Amino acid sequence: MISVSGFLGQIFAIALALLLAPLLSGWVGQCRAWLQSRTAPPLLLPYYMLHKLFHKDVVLAHGASSLFRAAPFIVFGCMVLACAIIPSLSTDLPLAPAADAIALVGVFGLARIFISLAAMDVGTSFGSLGGRREMLVGFLAEPALLMVIFTLAMIAQSTSVATIVETLAHREFVIFPSLAFAGIAFTMVSLAENARVPVDNPATHLELTMIHEAMILEYSGRHLALIEWASSLKLYAYSCLGLAFFFPWGIAERDNFMALLAAIPLLLFKLAIGGFLLAGIETVSAKMRIFRAPEFLGTAFLLAVLGLLVRLMLESRV
Amino acid sequence: MDFFVLMLAIPLVSGALLTVFGERAWAPNLNIIASLGTFLAAVGLTVEVVANGPRFAFGEQFFIDSLNVFFVALTAFVGLTTSIFSGPYMANEAAHGRLTKPRLRLYKSMYQLFMFTMLMALTTNNLGILWVAMEAATLTTVLLVSLYRTPASLEAAWKYFILCGVGIAQALFGTILLYFAAERVLGETGNALLWTHLVEVKGQLEPTVMALSFIFLLVGYGTKVGLAPLHNWLPDAHAEGPTPVSAVLSGLLLNVALYAILRCKVLADGAIHSDYAGNLMMGFGLFTLLLAAFFLSRQKDVKRMFAYSSIEHMGLITFAFGMGGAVANFAGLLHMTMHSLTKSAIFFAVGHATQKTGTQMMADIRGLIRINPLIGWGLMLGTLAILGMPPFGVFASEFMILTHAMKHFPWATPILLLALGVAFASIFGKVQPMVFGETEAKRLPHAPAITPVFLHLGIVLMLGLYIPPYLTRWFHEAARMLG
């Protein structure tokens, strides 16, 4: 069943994700600094951070349960699994049947639940505040993400991520207004899910505004390293998913090893551009008050539903 | 010169002239002379159409048949009498300082343009132009409703503009759908909206599209007719605008809007082959009738009350046309005529009465019969006429509608009787003390024009007792055309 190239492709995808994810975070940070006329941090800063954190001792809060200790591993595992089933390089992934697009959303949801629970576990006020906010964002972002996926699934007549990407990559050039709607909605959801600027600020340490940072205040050492790495992986996963859905050209197919190799520089190129655009969005938009986040995500949901409706109305009967 | 061209040209040209010279001393006379000219041209046109049958004008863009020539004559007649009435009325308003000269100029020019748009709406063969003319009729009257520039009149005009704008937009969507259906049959020519062409192929029009189109058209033009639930603009606009405007709104504009619905109903009936359009109209008509009857009893402002009475009658007429068939259509047409004449007569009388007493509140108007017996009797007789008392013509038409309903739609009879009964009780109960009661009031600087009131009531009385045979023939032909 599992072809050699498929197996290799899967290994490649996971390895690349693990390696590239911190680089992508670093690249976005650098672009941001550059766009904001600041001195850019080194590109490899996230690697130094991870290296430093892995060599530090873990300090656990009093009353931290086993959940608190297990959460980083679970979150990290979820993100690796997500990266494994997202066709970043090739659509021939042996792990792909493990989860379709809906389950993928579930995997992200699982990670969110555990990190929120862990944040509340210690019982500090910031932890529970962050956890609550994270759940609020997730509660609004997930339906929007699902709607985006439904739109795409209707185009491909399948909920498997690999099949969707395969269909989208091999169609002739047709303007899908629904895809445009879905694309904008997906971008908005990604911004919210990855704690990016209009909703959250990954670089902030101002307690009252933060979401993601508030949850992980109590973590240290390798736990923190895993969580940071998982965040990078999440960004990477969302970026790859977006690229695969909306710019699927150049992703390799079944039994095509050369195409797989060719896909790597292309992916790097696309990620570089995507990261730059992300930094651009973060630069031009201002952080919104947390109470405005529901409206932001509501708009994303609206757009996704519109995409679905437009798909039904304009494009369905062919 | 062609009567038809004259009929459209006179109000247009005089409207333009009045825009420029409206402040001159002879301007009110020009207004009356222009209306008289329009009326004479309309009479000429009517004679011509009755003698020679339907005719076109400007290629096929305008079409006059026995149905719309009837409305044309009515419109021109009420337009004439209203202009006669408005001369002293507006002079009194100016003397009281409620209106300035520029506003009077605006009033006269808009009045003529309003007549022009209505005549155009009635005679056009193109359903698209019909829409354009209806919208233009709204636009010309918006500024007339807000003529006094009081907060209440501005509010009324704003409501009028927005609600009718929304309504008319629905009608445009209906027209587009109609064109969409017609285009499939008639092709992409400019003829696909010409009513005469459409009526020839009405059986081939797509029923689903036509059904949807008719709903939009009914709701859209129905807003202007004053059909519930989109009637809210009507009482406000009638109560807050100058009385001549209330008279033409009630007497004419509602008719023209209903005429538009009738034209569309003919097409919808032809395409759908069922009572769909008729049932819709009956439903809307009954609902409107009932709602208006119960609102009547709560009114305190006299013009507002008669505005609700207009809504009530429009509901009744819509119901009559909804029933369909020669008798009901005949009754509907007759009732439209009676209502136009009676209601405008009432507004004339009410206008003078409110000027005399300086208020529109019914509680403060008392003893009209002493202040000015003619106005008092005019209002009393007009009220009796509009309530359907014999021997006035409204009785004849209401009686026909009722008997036809009893025969074919017995379930509707109690509703009709209830609504008419409630309306009777509330209007009569309120008008009676206004006419007969104790009062003190002063003379007006300009003697009111009473002639139009009694002219209208005289015609209504005459038609109640005896309808001339040529008029019957004419109504019959129009009723047959409506199917």
Add this chain to the structure above:
Amino acid sequence: MNAAIPFSAQLINLFASVILLLAFAMLAQRRVMALVNLFALQGLTLCLSTLVVAVTTGQTHLYWSAGLTLLLKALLLPWILHRLIRRLQVKWEVESLINIPATMLVGIALVIIAFNVTQPISELSSTISRGTLGIALASVMLAFLMMITRTKAIPQVVGFLAMENGLFLAATSATYGMPMVVELGIALDVLIGVIILGVFFFQIRDQFDSLDIRHMEKLKDN
């Protein structure tokens, strides 16, 4: 799989979707100036879509319609509105009777209704862009929603004009244009309507010292 839809129809569909999107954006907009700009943008999109229809079908009068749309809806009317806003010193915020997310949800419901209503008609359509009728009706209804939920005069008027945009979309894209006379008449009516409203704004402001429609709730039946 979608090969049966010709490219021009795809373009029209795209523009129609953009118009729908703009209708929603207007519904969500909180600033008066931005609202007018969105309206202008909608007019521009409408012009482009009309142009595509004109090129596809080769009907010359549609070029005129497109030009008219550009002139009237994308340039003239927004300009008049901008001037009015500045002359009247209108406050910048648009106030809504219902909060905006709720309005959006109602909006989605309206879109679904519109699509449902026009579904059987779209199937009959012979024109290449059959789905646009639903979008047109949806835009009309969204504009209508905007008119009922806004408390200020100018947003209501923008809603009124946006409604006209939706109707125009229905006329051009779904039926390939009404006869030229009718289109000219409609354009004239819209223009006169806006001018009258302009006059009206000054009257309202003089009377109420504000353009808030909530001052105008005196006329009621009781």
